[in-house]
Amino acid sequence: MNLFLLLGGPIGLVLLGSYAWRALRARAMDLWLPSYLCQALRGRGPKPGQSVHLLLCIADHFEPGHGSVSHDVAAGRVRAWIESYPKLFEAFRDSDGRPPRHTFFYPLEMYEGSEVEALATLCHQGYGEVEVHLHHDDEDAEGLRARLAAYKELLAARHGLLARDRDTGDIRYGFIHGNWALDNSHPDGRHCGVDNELDILRETGCYADFTMPAAPDPPQTRTINSIYYAIDDPVSPKSHDRGIAVGAAPAPERSLLMIQGPLLLDWRRRKWGLFPRVENGCLQGNQPAHIDRLPAWLKAGVQVPGRPDWFFVKLHTHGAPECNQRVLLGEAMVRFHRSLADLSRRDSKFHFHYVTAREMCNLVRAAEAGWQGDVAGARDYQLVWKDWRHLCGTPPRRDNAKSLA
Ligand SMILES: [Zn+2]
Numbered sequence: 484m485n486l487f488l489l490l491g492g493p494i495g496l497v498l499l500g501s502y503a504w505r506a507l508r509a510r511a512m513d514l515w516l517p518s519y520l521c522q523a524l525r526g527r528g529p530k531p532g533q534s535v536h537l538l539l540c541i542a543d544h545f546e547p548g549h550g551s552v553s554h555d556v557a558a559g560r561v562r563a564w565i566e567s568y569p570k571l572f573e574a575f576r577d578s579d580g581r582p583p584r585h586t587f588f589y590p591l592e593m594y595e596g597s598e599v600e601a602l603a604t605l606c607h608q609g610y611g612e613v614e615v616h617l618h619h620d621d622e623d624a625e626g627l628r629a630r631l632a633a634y635k636e637l638l639a640a641r642h643g644l645l646a647r648d649r650d651t652g653d654i655r656y657g658f659i660h661g662n663w664a665l666d667n668s669h670p671d672g673r674h675c676g677v678d679n680e681l682d683i684l685r686e687t688g689c690y691a692d693f694t695m696p697a698a699p700d701p702p703q704t705r706t707i708n709s710i711y712y713a714i715d716d717p718v719s720p721k722s723h724d725r726g727i728a729v730g731a732a733p734a735p736e737r738s739l740l741m742i743q744g745p746l747l748l749d750w751r752r753r754k755w756g757l758f759p760r761v762e763n764g765c766l767q768g769n770q771p772a773h774i775d776r777l778p779a780w781l782k783a784g785v786q787v788p789g790r791p792d793w794f795f796v797k798l799h800t801h802g803a804p805e806c807n808q809r810v811l812l813g814e815a816m817v818r819f820h821r822s823l824a825d826l827s828r829r830d831s832k833f834h835f836h837y838v839t840a841r842e843m844c845n846l847v848r849a850a851e852a853g854w855q856g857d858v859a860g861a862r863d864y865q866l867v868w869k870d871w872r873h874l875c876g877t878p879p880r881r882d883n884a885k886s887l888a
């Protein structure tokens with residue numbers, strides 16, 4: 484009996500430990516929990532009484548055809564966005580007097596000209612911008628390069644979308660990888676195939692990647708809550724697993740800027756009153772935007788040295804399917820915007836800024852360069868976007884860029 488008790492305790496502990504480890508691995512927490520614990524021990528987020536500028540970007544993996552729906556259903560999903568967004572949100576203004584802004588990462592392989600043109604109409608009213616999303620599998624590098632280059636030209640020439648670099652006039656785009664498998668990072672080898680993808684993205688004009696965080700999906704990186712430069716190892720996958728933090732050193736050559744959203748444990752919102760929830764910055768049917776999530780987003784501390792008052796919060800969503808439209812184009816989102824406005828009225832140290840992915844990148848670059856001005860003044864710091872089709876066909880070039888922006 485005594486022997487049974489003696490062995491039972493350790494065996495039970497081993498079984499419990501192995502169960503817990505399997506549960507963590509199933510949620511990709513084995514990859515990011517060590518980084519999280521290090522960050523939590525050092526302490527992140529706003530200090531009591533400090534000024535906070537929330538830079539809020541909603542990055543939407545916007546797939547109207549999600550679920551292999553008919554063309555009519557997909558068109559209806561886009562129409563719902565175009566019609567509802569201004570009606571719901573036009574009355575709201577951020578601390579710069581700007582309305583909410585949404586970034587539609589539209590999939591290259593699902594391109595429908597009428598859908599993109601409808602989104603462009605909404606964007607040209609000031610409610611957002613369109614960037615590049617892509618799902619692929621077992622693709623070769625040169626095929627990918629050609630498709631990205633052609634898609635970039637198409638979005639710019641046909642729809643007046645995508646940014647231009649102030650100095651060179653080159654077309655630039657933000658990117659989100661489908662199935663989170665950036666740089667062939669899915670452990671089962673699916674959903675990509677290109678080990679030198681970061682290089683191809685940079686060489687075709689990508690200004691930053693916004694794919695992470697992926698948790699609970701397995702392509703999650705060990706680097707979390709960071710804005711950093713990743714350098715591609717062209718013969719190995721997942722080169723963005725580690726990188727060099729923006730502001731820690733000059734931007735390395737041949738690197739791609741990575742802008743991550745929050746990923747942490749939220750101890751204020753516990754499951755069954757006991758276990759902390761994983762806050763991964765996802766907005767969807769069962770994770771609506773809510774002001775109660777804001778402290779965790781700030782605590783993630785996604786920042787650039789030099790601007791301790793700027794908090795970069797990139798959230799992600801799949802906004803096209805009806806189940807998510809209900810919260811993104813519904814009362815939950817209206818309440819969230821109202822709560823932000825209320826908070827900034829009550830607390831003179833809290834400011835909030837609706838930014839697109841391009842503007843977020845500009846703010847990163849400005850902070851990195853030591854910008855001490857306000858947020859509004861740096862929204863177009865390096866990358867500018869207008870509908871160049873209606874400006875006498877003159878996107879910026881080296882000599883006239885500054886005057887056009
Ligand atoms: Zn996708």
Ligand SMILES: [Zn+2]
Binds near residue numbers: 666675676680
């Ligand atoms: Zn890929």
